[in-house]
Amino acid sequence: MSRLVPKISPLIHKNRRSVRLLSSSKTGPCVSVCNVVQPSPDGGNIGKVLLYDVAKFELVRTEKTFPDELHEAQLVGASRGWSFFFNREDRSVVISDFLNPYASKTEPKMFPLPTFTTMPTCQIEVVCNVAMSSSPEPYDKDWGVGVFLGNQLSFCRPHCDLRWTNIRTPFESWDRSNLIYSKKDERFYLLAPGGKYLCSWDLNFKKDNKPKFLELVLHNIPNLPSSLWKRLDSLCREDHWVESPSGESFLVKWVMVFREEDTICGKRNMRYTEDIGDLCIFISKGEDICVEARSNKLKPNSILLNGRLFATINNTNNTFGCYEYPEGTPDKIPYSPYWFPSFSS
Numbered sequence: 001m002s003r004l005v006p007k008i009s010p011l012i013h014k015n016r017r018s019v020r021l022l023s024s025s026k027t028g029p030c031v032s033v034c035n036v037v038q039p040s041p042d043g044g045n046i047g048k049v050l051l052y053d054v055a056k057f058e059l060v061r062t063e064k065t066f067p068d069e070l071h072e073a074q075l076v077g078a079s080r081g082w083s084f085f086f087n088r089e090d091r092s093v094v095i096s097d098f099l100n101p102y103a104s105k106t107e108p109k110m111f112p113l114p115t116f117t118t119m120p121t122c123q124i125e126v127v128c129n130v131a132m133s134s135s136p137e138p139y140d141k142d143w144g145v146g147v148f149l150g151n152q153l154s155f156c157r158p159h160c161d162l163r164w165t166n167i168r169t170p171f172e173s174w175d176r177s178n179l180i181y182s183k184k185d186e187r188f189y190l191l192a193p194g195g196k197y198l199c200s201w202d203l204n205f206k207k208d209n210k211p212k213f214l215e216l217v218l219h220n221i222p223n224l225p226s227s228l229w230k231r232l233d234s235l236c237r238e239d240h241w242v243e244s245p246s247g248e249s250f251l252v253k254w255v256m257v258f259r260e261e262d263t264i265c266g267k268r269n270m271r272y273t274e275d276i277g278d279l280c281i282f283i284s285k286g287e288d289i290c291v292e293a294r295s296n297k298l299k300p301n302s303i304l305l306n307g308r309l310f311a312t313i314n315n316t317n318n319t320f321g322c323y324e325y326p327e328g329t330p331d332k333i334p335y336s337p338y339w340f341p342s343f344s345s
Contacts, residue, residue, distance in 0.1 A: 025102075026344040028055025028296055029282060029289070031306050032075065032083075032099055032336045033329060037066050049099055051340070052325060054304065054312075055297040059328050062101040067108055069094050077130035077147070078286040078338040084130050084147075091116040091124065095136060095145070095158075102345040111136045113145065114156055114163045122152040122168070131179045131188060131287050133203060144203045146188045148179040153190070155205045167209045170199065178240050178288055184247035187212075195239030195253050198268065213266070216251060218258055220272040242281050244290040250276065252283060252303065255313060274315050276301055283307070286338035296342055307337040 033050040040046045047066035052059055073085035073094060085094045093113040097103040116124040126149070133144040139159070147154045147164075151172060154164040169190070177191045187200040190211075199211035240252040249260040251270050258270035280298045282289045284306040293300035303313040311322045325333075 026342060027051065027060055027101065028053045028298070028342055029280075029291060029304075030054065030060070030340045030343065031310075032078075032338060032340065033059065033325065034333045034336070035075075035099070036330075040065075047098070049101065050329075051099070051101065052323075052329075054323065055342075057326060059326055060101055062105070064098065064103075064105045064108060067096070067098065067110060069110055069112075070096070070098065075099075075334075075336060075338070076127040078340055079130050079132045080135045080287070081341050081343065082132070082135060083338075084127070086116075086127060088125060093147075095132075099340065100343050102343050109136070111158060113158055114161065116147075116154065117164060117166060119152050119166050119168055122149065122166075124149055124152070124154075126150065128177070129179050129286055131181045133181045133183075133186075133188075142203055144181070144188070146179050146181065146201075148177070148190065153179070153201075155188070155201070157203070165206050165209065167201070167205065170211060178238075180241055180243065180287060182243055182247075182249075184243065184249075189241055191239050191241050191251075195251060198241065214263065215267045216258075217267050217269050218251075218253075218272065219261075219269060222256070222272060238283075240281075240283050240288045242283075242288045242290045244279055245292060250281065250290070252281060252288075255303070257281070257303070257315075276315070280304060282339040284337045284339045289339055289341055291341060304339070306339055 030051040030053050033052050036048040037045050045066040047064050049062050049064060050059055070085050072089055073087040075083055076086045077084035081100060082095050082097055083099045085096060092115055095111040096108055098108040118124045128148040128150055131146045134140055141159050142157060143159055144157050151169050153167045153169055156164045171192055179190050181188050187202050190199045192199060196216055198214040198216055201211055242250045242252060251258040257273055257276060259273045261269040261271050278293050278300045280291055280293045281303045283303060299314055301315045305311045313320050
């Protein structure tokens, strides 16, 4: 257990490949780099979407008709490969596949959501993160969307709700928590500050907006010298709850990973591990994801970060490396701390 803190590796991902046009039938997990809007000779606007494929260390570019609905909107979140755009002027929210390089080039799918409303003493200007129970397609009447706004949670089922159900979060200072939807448990989960409790709501949030609480009990915590704990405290102190494709759950705390063992009497036992197997965990300001490593051409037993750091931690050889964007990346790019899963045609 002395291997907890990864060494700073001198190996930096500096692959200087140029931008490639979309040609293959699949990308690896990506981050959105930027979207440049230019007038089209035929009228309207063209959006040039630029993604970074972290499996191939390459930029992927595609051109699309830019939807009018997104002109004044800002990317504020991502879930299950779909993008959330928010227009602060009219408080409109749209879910779109515009950033999916294999989606329609001329008619990106747009799913408008109810206009945001706010509870007393709450705010709607800053979206912390978002989560969905499933993708907008195929059609699912109970498709649920959750938006975390710091001290307010907003839920809706877009196919049957005309407005949001707003719920005040039971604790203050939730801005560093992440909202996810568990397919296994069919519940929205939100970590309490400090990662000691897991709060949840099901898709019947209108009937009972009080969350259920699970205490997270950590086992096998590494015994580290105080100097290392101080170093950990200097890092980003965010806690993340992640679910693997098979339904296995993990708590990522600093750079420590705890694997779910069982739940007894309202307590979920989590055991520290240095081996998550053939998995990669992606941590960001958006919905965290967990994918099988080898099938996505990634190094197993790794954690990839996109936020304050754009980096990867390899637990197998205990190394840490930062990404650099390859040649062809614009000099100035917007802050876009969101992961997208692999896209395919």
